[in-house]
Amino acid sequence: MTGNEAGAAGHVCRPASAAEARREVEFALHPLLCSPDSHYLRAHRAGFEDAMLVASELVGHVLHHPEDSPDVRHHPEDSPDARHHQGHSSGCFLVCLLHSDEVTITVTDTCEEILPLCPRAPTPGSTGLAGLAWWVINKVADQVVVQALPTGGKTITVAVPLSGP
Numbered sequence: 437m438t439g440n441e442a443g444a445a446g447h448v449c450r451p452a453s454a455a456e457a458r459r460e461v462e463f464a465l466h467p468l469l470c471s472p473d474s475h476y477l478r479a480h481r482a483g484f485e486d487a488m489l490v491a492s493e494l495v496g497h498v499l500h501h502p503e504d505s506p507d508v509r510h511h512p513e514d515s516p517d518a519r520h521h522q523g524h525s526s527g528c529f530l531v532c533l534l535h536s537d538e539v540t541i542t543v544t545d546t547c548e549e550i551l552p553l554c555p556r557a558p559t560p561g562s563t564g565l566a567g568l569a570w571w572v573i574n575k576v577a578d579q580v581v582v583q584a585l586p587t588g589g590k591t592i593t594v595a596v597p598l599s600g601p
Contacts, residue, residue: 446533454496457530461491464532465539468598483598486576487539490594491530493569494543498528527589538578539596546589551582 447464451457462469465484471477527546532539551570574580579595 446531448529448531450528451495451499451530453499454492457491457495458488460530461488461532461539461541465534468534480598483539483596487532487541487596490541490573490576490596491532491543493573494541494592494594495528495530497569498543498545498547536598538598540593541596542591542593544585544589544591548588548590551590551592 447460449456449460451460465487468480468484469477471480527544529544531542531544533542573594576596577594578597579593581593583591583593585591
């Protein structure tokens with residue numbers, strides 16, 4: 437991940453859905469998308485799409501599993517569907533920074549779930565698609581850092597390269 441944040445353009449938000457996370461990344465990466473250089477734009481298109489995927493999957497995971505978060509109160513009359521549509525987890529934040537050679541996506545949440553540092557590809561027939569998004573994120577990223585927070589929860593920072601191989 438780029439150590440110098442001074443030249444980075446970015447955006448911070450508290451998304452209420454995975455779709456909103458994608459829109460926020462698109463907003464943060466707007467300078468890239470408005471480049472008059474079509475070669476530059478084509479060269480960085482995959483990185484832009486990967487950054488949207490990463491943000492969508494990380495935020496979607498937090499919002500889809502609110503029961504993992506200590507800030508959600510459980511009531512017997514609450515259905516899983518009702519909890520899913522509450523709007524947002526009060527502890528989910530998204531930061532997107534555009535650097536010259538990469539995009540960093542950081543999601544902070546209050547969920548205590550431990551994610552494997554080196555996820556394996558899901559095996560067909562064993563667990564279905566569980567873990568597929570985390571595996572894909574680790575494949576498209578140059579670097580993934582998961583940090584436990586002293587107050588509970590975690591921060592996941594993913595560096596997505598702008599240029600393909």
